[in-house]
Amino acid sequence: MITVYIDKISYYLPELSKALSESGIMILISLVAAIVLGLPLGTFVYLTKKIPTNSNYWIGIFLNGYINIIRSFPFLLFVVALIPFTRFILGTAFGTYAASLPLSFVAVAIYARLVEQVLLEIPNDILELARSLGSTKFQLIFRFLYVEARSGLVLALTSVVISMVSYSTVMGVIGGGGIGDFAIRYGYQRYEYAVMYTAIVIMIIFVSFIQISGSWFAKRINKK
Template identity: 65%
Template sequence: MSLYLERLTYYQPEMTKALWETGYMLTISTLAAMLLGLPLGTYLFLTGKQGVAANRFLSLIFNSYVNIVRSFPFLLFVIALIPLTRFLIGSSFGTYAATFPLSLVAIAIYARLVEQVLLDVPSDAIELAHSLGATNKQLIFDFLYIEARSGLVLSLTSLMISMVSYSTVMGVIGGGGIGDFAIRYGYQRYEYDMMYTTIIIMITMVIVIQLLGSKLSQKIDKRKK
């Protein structure tokens, strides 16, 4: 036990840094999903076959992006984007650069989740909006998002949990993070107690995110009003 505490104290600065890197990547990718994935998912819904603004061409473009990014093996996706990351970010190495491919994946995943949530909105809400003469903007913000807000929060919660998992491989491009710490300081150095400690930390992060997301979702669930 004393040896474990000594190791924990010794690696504490690196572990703290790794937690900060994971938090940074998670924050940036989640914000990207909220700012770009939410509207993209909304457009997927609106331009679909049954959408109020059905447009086969736009729907094809939006769906192609989402499908390609989601079907691409993430590690290969990160490596394939290195030239583009270097061009746009100025570097392909480091935590900041790692947020670019992570954000692209977050946007695609959340867009699809948003589309599915909006598809579950009762048709009565849409018919009511039309009968009141609502514009598309009013339909989205005053009807769709209100009806779907609980599901949107749960979808965002699922996305954040996925991003915790995805961030573990960002050490490939120097992104760091708690997963990279587990591999470099735990597995590769045969100090498995550090690796398992890191795993417990990650599990705790996921549980906390899920509990907070579920609590918020229940609180704003329109069906329970």
């Protein structure tokens, strides 16, 4: 029994390796997008609530609406609806890199909202201290807000990565591949349930590793 199982896994090992690399590419691209775009977006939305001005009020409302719409949109329908835009930007709507675009949109929106929530938990005393010291907005963000909230920001990013692992499993609908597509095509559709469950176990281990690593790092940098 064990020998048959090992033989099946060995037979599908090239496809499994390819699927893992495709999932890795999609998750990495969406993670970079979340950090580069989601972090400043969430910070700006936070500032429009804590330090409202006439110039940023309507921008804050627009960005808030963008975050709400993306997060509430059914993901599979969002992927399909974004196909024309993906084709316009990348020249194709199929493949791993094309699948990374809708994932990046969702990652940015999710992380932006989580960043806002983490920053809202910072005591108002920190803002008052920054104002009393005459801090610029740049100093307020990088020397006060991010320093105070760094542990929460890491945990929020960990949650985003785990969500992207889950979302990436459905990207086979546009030829994105990945471990989820591998489990469906080579496991479920071929009645090779051992292959399917192996892929599921790999995803569980991967998610557990991400959560443990993120929690450990967040605890390590928490100076409260």
